Amino acid sequence: MSLLENTERPRHDTTRETTLWRGGRILSPTHPDATALLTSGDTIAWIGEDADAPAADRTVDLEGALVTPAFVDSHVHLTGTGASLTGLHLAGLPSAAVVLDRVADFAAALPPDAIVLAHGWDETEWDDAAPPTSEAVGNAAGGRLAYLSRACGHIGVAGPRLLAEHPEFAALDGYDPSGLLTRAAHRAARATVNAAVPVSQRLAAARAGLAHAASLGIAAVVEHSIPNDADPLTEAEFAGLVALGKEPGNPAVYGWWGELRAAEKARDLGAHGCGGDLSADGSLGARTAFLRTPYDDADTLGAEYLTAAEIADHLRECHRVGLSAAFHAIGDGAIANVLDGLDAVEPELGVDAIRRARHRIEHAELLDAALIARMVHHGVHASVQPAFDAAWGGPKGMYAARLGRERALAANPLSKLAGVGVPLAFGSDSPVTALDPWGGVRAAVRHWNPVSRLPMAAAFAAATRGGWRALGIDDSGSLVPNTRANFTVWDLTAGRLPELSDPAAPQPECNLTVAAGSLVYSRA
Ligand SMILES: [Zn+2]
Known part of the structure; x- marks a missing residue:
């Protein structure tokens, strides 16, 4: 663009x-x-x-x-969304035999090169508490590369082929020749299997995610891909996701490539912009959102993943290549860093060019009036997830535990943002919260803090027109000729x-x- x-x-x-x-x-x-x-x-x-x-x-x-x-969902992870819809879920199954039956049924429908990766078995309620054996998992998976992780997420059973193809696992802490892996061996096996999922299998999942989006009235999704050094297929996957959105019969897909200072690569991969889920900080749940004053329940400010100088360099490169930039920033410390980066490049790029680029902050949860005014100055769009407030906000939710009641109720100040002219675009961050555009609208009009609620028309506009505007598209989102x-x-x-x-x-x-x-x- x-x-x-x-x-x-x-x-x-x-x-x-x-x-x-x-x-x-x-x-x-x-x-x-x-x-x-x-x-x-x-x-x-x-x-x-x-x-x-x-x-x-x-x-x-x-x-x-x-x-x-x-609707436009302005923040999704399509492959994960599809995998959560089409994947194999082992939670609540009553025995190892039933787990293996499910694996066999699931695998029977897969192409031979597919990976069988499933999660959630829990032996604590089984009559026979022995986990499935490696050999049985391999047979059920039809000989495919297979890994079944336990509900806790810290243990898994590897099929024989995975163990045979990766003899290096045997040297890791937590390795057991039975195929029941914990600690470092478990983490290595899980990462290896994730990275081995063929692009075709990822795109098949994404296609299911897109079909589900269409069934909810969504005409466009904004994909936020995150590069991963351990997974060499993420670039091909991303290009494939963007291509899916060009097929008639699918909602449109606009892709953000979340890599620092990679604007040329992003452009060549067909990205709409560079950044997106480019993390200036982490999450409130993990106490890694970067705050200006410490958490209430731990003596930390969180994690400053990007400095203002790095953000400024990223912005310079995006402007040189002609792409918009976006940053994942939840805490006020991270949002301040993004705005400091914008201030730093303003003398050389000019505020008009910065505003025209429609840079974005993804999430933008903790910010006061001064930070909001600085977003207005730079014409930054806020790509927000009202469902986060519904799930974790309020006087007694997870945000209150992390931040105290007052800061939790001040989070996601939707009406303050909209009231002074920060353009809003709604998203789900699916699969973090479900694709549910009306649910997002409802969360905005029923914000835990009545002061932060949006009127129905404003919330609906943020879930529709606001998504197009944040993409730089002005001729969509209203029914006019x-x-x-x-x-x-x-x-x-x-x-x-x-x-x-x-x-x-x-x-x-x-x-x-x-x-x-x-x-x-x-x-x-
Ligand atoms: Zn995300």
Whole structure:
């Protein structure tokens, strides 16, 4: 993407087939009484009332249903999302024999080069507490490379092929010739098996994740890939994920490549930007989010993974190559470092170029009015996860344990950000929290701290239009003519958004999802 203009389209529009979507309730700021819209290729060509509708190549009757802009999930990990949907889960199984049966059923559907990697067995409730043997695991996996980790995450059983191909494990602490591995041997085996999953198997999982996203009314996802020195396939996986988003029938995929000062590589891999889950700090749960004042439950400020100088160097390189930059920053210390980095490059790059680039902070959970004002100055977009507040915020949640009640309630100040003009984009960080765009909207309108709540319309805009704006795309996210056809049809017949501040209000179900003019989901 050029920093000056965005002419990139998520997929090529070679046909200009027209479709009339009629008989609905169109949520359009320019045409409040509209019941129909016409798409031409990937574009909304016309909006109005049924009686005035132009002729089209085909017509879809919306049966009175509400049509809104489609959701954008601005922070996902697609492969992990798909793996959590399609993977093999061993938790709660009653015996080693049942574990092995499940493994055999799962493996039977896999190509021969696939890896069998599953998690969650727990022998504590079994009549016979002996874990599955290495040989039995290998047989169940059909001879494939296999590793089954225990529920605790610190022990696993390796199949014979994994042990045979990696004799170096035998020298590690925690190795046992039976194949039951702990400590260093367990960690090495798990990392080896993870890195050996073929790209085709990863993309098959990602495809399932994309299909699930489409079924939830999501027309575009923003992938945040994290390079891993131990996994040489991450680059090919990333390029494959971006390519999946260009297939008609899939939601669009915009990729962030999370490597420091790798803008040229990111561009060559087809990334939208360089950074994303490029960690300026860690997480509150692990006490690695970088704070300016210590944690409440430990004498630490957390982890400063990037200095302001490193952030400035990354920004310089992104501007030279013409990509946007984004940083994972949760704590106020990390957010201050990102803003210090932006301040440092402002004299040489100019504030206009910085604002035009629409750099982002991912998460942006702990920040005061002064930091928020500095985000406004640099035109930084906040890519936030309201579901984090729902899951861990509030007076008695995990954030309160880490930070104390006051700082926990001040976290994720959505209304303060929006109120002074920080553009918001909502995401799930799936699989950290589930793909659930209405759930994210509900979490924002029902923030634990009433002062931080967003009105319904603002929350919905952050989950739709805000995602496009944070990608530098200004012609999508509102149902108006001559913009991109990304919209969703819901099982609602009132011509307005549901009021999710009411805890009893059910979440809408998706009937149809259209991404760039193509139908990507239709409820059977
Ligand atoms: Zn993430």
